[in-house]
Amino acid sequence: MKEYIDLFNRLPNLIILEDEPLARYTGFRTGGPSTVLIPTEESSFVEAYRTIINNHIPFFVLGNGSNVLALDEGFDGVVLVTKRALNHISVDETTITSGSGISLSELCRVALNHDLTGLEFAYGIPGTIGGAVYMNAGAYGSEICNVLNKVVYLDENGNYREKNLSELDLSYRHSIFQAQKNWIILSASFSLEKGDHDTILGKMNELLNRRIEKQPLDYPSCGSTFKRPVGSYASKLIDECGLKGFSIGGAAVSEKHAGFVINKNKATTSDILELCHYVQHIVKDATGFDLELEIEFLK
Numbered sequence: 569m570k571e572y573i574d575l576f577n578r579l580p581n582l583i584i585l586e587d588e589p590l591a592r593y594t595g596f597r598t599g600g601p602s603t604v605l606i607p608t609e610e611s612s613f614v615e616a617y618r619t620i621i622n623n624h625i626p627f628f629v630l631g632n633g634s635n636v637l638a639l640d641e642g643f644d645g646v647v648l649v650t651k652r653a654l655n656h657i658s659v660d661e662t663t664i665t666s667g668s669g670i671s672l673s674e675l676c677r678v679a680l681n682h683d684l685t686g687l688e689f690a691y692g693i694p695g696t697i698g699g700a701v702y703m704n705a706g707a708y709g710s711e712i713c714n715v716l717n718k719v720v721y722l723d724e725n726g727n728y729r730e731k732n733l734s735e736l737d738l739s740y741r742h743s744i745f746q747a748q749k750n751w752i753i754l755s756a757s758f759s760l761e762k763g764d765h766d767t768i769l770g771k772m773n774e775l776l777n778r779r780i781e782k783q784p785l786d787y788p789s790c791g792s793t794f795k796r797p798v799g800s801y802a803s804k805l806i807d808e809c810g811l812k813g814f815s816i817g818g819a820a821v822s823e824k825h826a827g828f829v830i831n832k833n834k835a836t837t838s839d840i841l842e843l844c845h846y847v848q849h850i851v852k853d854a855t856g857f858d859l860e861l862e863i864e865f866l867k
């Protein structure tokens with residue numbers, strides 16, 4: 569047992585899982601053991617976070633894990649899960665405020681139920697609000713920064729803080745939170761517009777069907793493995809290099825969508841990383857383009 573576990577045992581409304589395989593929590597379904605903390609109330613989430621920082625315990629905050637790669641050796645620290653504790657959602661006219669543990673798809677369904685338009689693009693992205701703000705997630709010509717209004721977060725001292733859209737440094741798959749790993753997003757407000765229920769529903773279903781048709785959703789992955797390079801598309805470059813279907817160990821470049829590295833057959837994180845580096849090397853040599861990983865490392 570880790571020496572700091574007793575600190576958490578004292579806190580109410582907190583599930584503590586020791587030696588928990590991170591493969592259960594990550595998009596690729598890979599990753600070794602760690603201590604996983606699952607607070608079930610916001611107050612216990614905040615207390616757990618304050619305990620972490622006051623005691624200088626290495627930590628990683630996890631949403632749905634759909635953009636996270638955990639190492640095979642695991643993580644020697646605590647993984648703090650948002651989903652159970654930060655799950656409130658409220659609607660005030662055209663503004664929705666959502667806990668960071670709510671899924672994007674749930675947020676989209678609430679918007680639909682209130683005939684609010686603007687979030688249709690996000691339907692089917694398998695992340696939480698926290699992960700979506702952190703990544704400035706986007707698809708089909710829109711992204712979170714187009715609808716985000718305000719974020720409430722815990723700072724590096726565990727104090728509540730707030731930032732407006734213009735203060736969040738949002739750009740393609742980037743936010744201020746990537747430079748401030750000790751800031752934890754608690755909730756986000758979205759400014760939407762009144763729309764027509766059937767039109768919103770139609771758009772959501774159309775985009776979801778496009779995902780089902782084009783993406784290898786039957787295999788574990790983190791979605792698009794590489795960022796879109798300026799002037800081209802990662803999937804186009806990888807396809808042109810003849811890498812569709814190429815595999816190392818259990819990891820493969822998807823046959824269905826070359827932008828996705830997938831866990832095809834009991835891959836390890838080492839397989840995935842080796843394959844990613846190979847793809848980057850071949851694409852650079854053949855086309856001159858640098859492919860940057862879009863995935864976050866749990867370390």
Ligand SMILES: Cc1cc2nc3c(=O)[nH]c(=O)nc-3n(C[C@H](O)[C@H](O)[C@H](O)COP(=O)(O)OP(=O)(O)OC[C@H]3O[C@@H](n4cnc5c(N)ncnc54)[C@H](O)[C@@H]3O)c2cc1C
Nearest residue numbers: 631632633634635695696698699700702705706707753791
């Ligand atoms: C099949 C598939 C399709 C996908 N399609 C898309 C797509 O179309 N567009 C797109 O942009 N992405 C896509 N993704 C990637 C992923 O779903 C998004 O990046 C999503 O926003 C990640 O959210 P998450 O909750 O899973 O975050 P996680 O993977 O859990 O975490 C991602 C990062 O955010 C941080 N984080 C999470 N919550 C918080 C918080 N509360 N406070 C501070 N930091 C936090 C984590 O520490 C980590 O660094 C796809 C993934 C898959 C598997």
